[in-house]
Amino acid sequence: MLSLQNQIVLITGASSGIGAACATVFASAGAKLILAARRQERLQQLANSLVEKYHSTPEQIHLLQLDVRDRFAVESAISSLPPAWSEIDILINNAGLSRGLDKLHQGEFTDWEEMIDTNIKGLLYLTRYVVPGMVSRDRGHVINIGSIAGYQTYPGGNVYCGTKAAVRAISEGLKQDLLGTSVKVSSVDPGMVETEFSEVRFHGNTERANQVYQGVTPLTAADVADVVFFCATRPSHVNINQVILMPVDQASTTLVNRRR
Ligand code: NDP
Numbered sequence: 645m646l647s648l649q650n651q652i653v654l655i656t657g658a659s660s661g662i663g664a665a666c667a668t669v670f671a672s673a674g675a676k677l678i679l680a681a682r683r684q685e686r687l688q689q690l691a692n693s694l695v696e697k698y699h700s701t702p703e704q705i706h707l708l709q710l711d712v713r714d715r716f717a718v719e720s721a722i723s724s725l726p727p728a729w730s731e732i733d734i735l736i737n738n739a740g741l742s743r744g745l746d747k748l749h750q751g752e753f754t755d756w757e758e759m760i761d762t763n764i765k766g767l768l769y770l771t772r773y774v775v776p777g778m779v780s781r782d783r784g785h786v787i788n789i790g791s792i793a794g795y796q797t798y799p800g801g802n803v804y805c806g807t808k809a810a811v812r813a814i815s816e817g818l819k820q821d822l823l824g825t826s827v828k829v830s831s832v833d834p835g836m837v838e839t840e841f842s843e844v845r846f847h848g849n850t851e852r853a854n855q856v857y858q859g860v861t862p863l864t865a866a867d868v869a870d871v872v873f874f875c876a877t878r879p880s881h882v883n884i885n886q887v888i889l890m891p892v893d894q895a896s897t898t899l900v901n902r903r904r
């Protein structure tokens with residue numbers, strides 16, 4: 645198992661859910677963390693809890709208030725990292741969201757744009773600005789958080805599923821383009837995970853969000869972070885290309901076992 649001690653790990657979307665859980669598991673292994681998201685106060689709370697829990701020091705956590713949709717902000721954030729933080733070992737492209745569950749012909753343009761700009765273009769920007777350094781050092785690992793939605797479309801999922809299918813293709817393409825270097829690429833693709841995801845999808849409608857998980861034992865963010873950690877700690881000659889993980893209660897995007 646590769647040691648993560650003092651490895652520099654950049655996690656996008658670290659203010660909540662899977663990203664925050666990744667921060668926790670990587671902090672517990674002694675990694676240095678760059679935590680990125682728009683909600684700076686949430687990042688600060690997470691950093692405080694990691695300092696308390698794992699005795700991480702301020703030298704081990706660097707916060708980046710960043711909207712991944714803004715290409716120039718991404719470029720500036722990466723190019724102006726202090727020297728001690730600039731050699732990123734692991735990039736976890738996790739920031740993402742769904743908006744709405746409308747039929748395609750009734751969909752909201754702003755929802756589509758937010759999903760495409762975050763899930764596809766944001767992921768591409770981070771990759772474009774971070775991976776050249778990995779290539780020149782001939783070491784590094786990009787871990788993209790895809791989804792079962794990238795393999796199976798469901799009614800109303802149209803554009804969100806399209807963005808995750810794009811993530812799947814981009815991960816495959818990046819792996820091909822990095823052949824001949826030591827840089828690894830993995831895609832971790834979960835089914836239902838209980839996070840703020842559904843609340844964001846339904847624009848803050850908590851009641852509707854709760855219905856998604858009713859009668860089901862979904863994955864937790866920590867379950868997904870475990871798999872990300874597994875991918876990141878394989879021996880240097882091993883690349884985990886794709887992992888699909890689902891709750892026992894879920895067989896496909898639409899086939900879910902709900903207890904009454
Ligand atoms: P959460 O809503 O809990 O977390 C999403 C994270 O993404 C937040 O930290 C949010 O931070 C960040 N984010 C959203 N937009 C931006 C942006 N423009 N710039 C920077 N950060 C942004 O959901 P999850 O943890 O569930 O989602 C994480 C990833 O997992 C997503 O890519 C999602 O598609 C994927 N996924 C989720 C599943 C689920 O069932 N929950 C299943 C399969 C995949 P902030 O708002 O502070 O910017």
Ligand code: 8X3
Pocket residue numbers: 790791792793801834835836837897
């Ligand atoms: C999130 C899982 O099935 O809600 O990617 O799209 S799903």
